[in-house]
Amino acid sequence: DVEIWALNQNGVPGNQTPSGLRPRYFPEHSLLGTHWSRRLGEALALQVGNVDVVHAHNTFELLNVQVARFGRKTKTKTFFSPHGALDPKLFGDWSARSIKKQLYNRLVEIPNLNAARGVFALSNFEENQLRAIGVSAPIHVVPNGVEIPSVQVEKVQARQRLGIAADATVVLFLGRIHEKKNIHLIIRAFELVRASNPECLLIIAGGRTAGKYVSQLDALVAQLGLESSVRWLGFVDEETKPDVFSASDVFVHASESEGMALAILESMSYGIPTFVSRGCYMTRAAKAEAVIEVGSSYVEMGCALSEWLASPKALENLGQRGRSYVRDQHNWQSIASQMLVAYQE
Structure with missing residues (x-):
């Protein structure tokens, strides 16, 4: 019991x-x-x-x-x-x-x-x-x-419910909004990605309660001229989460330090190609080619994302390996x- x-x-x-x-x-x-x-x-x-x-x-x-x-x-x-x-x-x-x-x-x-x-x-x-x-x-x-989703939500339907364009390339961060998550680096990396993928949309899913840091992120988005390309969803509950993952093309987590973020495992469980910093301590999964581990600079992150987004088939295979990995290692x-x-x- x-x-x-x-x-x-x-x-x-x-x-x-x-x-x-x-x-x-x-x-x-x-x-x-x-x-x-x-x-x-x-x-x-x-x-x-x-x-x-x-x-x-x-x-x-x-x-x-x-x-x-x-x-x-x-x-x-x-x-x-x-x-x-x-x-x-x-x-x-x-x-x-x-x-x-x-x-x-x-x-x-x-x-x-x-x-x-x-x-x-x-x-x-x-x-x-x-x-x-x-x-x-x-x-x-x-x-x-992590639980492997028993039913996959169709991307088209998920995007319709969230108001996301069908032809957008969606980069997702989902998690707690905190300085150690390095969301500012994700935003800077996203700016580099948009140079070769102008239709890209960055979704930030997390409560906007960390007032000072949220203000800094808003200012950075404005400074880089990304207001129309960065969308905050706020806190995402369990009912909405399947739509958010299913609507996304890649998931990024750039934390300074994580025990083992559930959002990373959840992303992999949906078959979303997942990119993580070394501070996420997913080296074992990276060695199994189930995630892509990148350096802590936004340049490395942006280059890795751009390179993989240019290879749709390789990106799809990465997502499938991630899903298989969590099914085997994290059930x-x-x-x-x-x-x-x-x-x-």
Whole structure:
């Protein structure tokens, strides 16, 4: 049996998961930018003897402290998934935020991880990062999973619903709008692509809540004269996402650092040719020729996109290899089996 417990930040009841599970939500409290729940802690205390494993996904949150404390007091197996959030280069400068995270790691996060029965890393890169910052607990490398769409949406229909021209070449970024995602580099790379593909359209799908960075991106689009060629969709829900992927010709993710972005795996699952920066840590997929890994400069990115867009058949084959790769390497049945083995050790 599995239960999902989470904090409810917006007061809206949780949706049922595809497997039929409905998350149990608890009211949250905030302290110095981190989150925890008194009621969740009380409910957890009532589970003594009723649970075999508690698996937490709350890096830099006091929820991890609650889980670690429960594990120590009750001898219950605890596991943690940092999801790439402990990459040292994300807090390696001398900014106040980085110093705060370094202190929190040393005093709270790393001791919690080291007291756990195990820690899950999404890749060997993340495993090495965790070792580098002092994690000594057993580390299990298990990637993220993704569902392969059972029904493909027709591109023509998807574009009609989204108001996209049938003859446009669509470059897509879908994800959280944050500076580390390097969306400004994607925009600059897109300018280079348009030199040989004037019908190109860049779609940016993500909420516009990061006010300062969004303003910088808007200014860059205006500076480059791309207002008619860059379209913001805003936040995309699960119902709309199939249309967004199906309407696209290529997907680009240029992040400075990712554990393993679900948007990348989702793009591959739709058979969309996918281009990623090295900071996305998709080297294994790149070696299997399932994605194209490019350098961190917008010139490299733009040249790679232009070259591949000039070869439609090669682009189609890339998308097919990506879809086959995630079907083989990122299916949930395999990933669940790997996690069960770790839980039972």
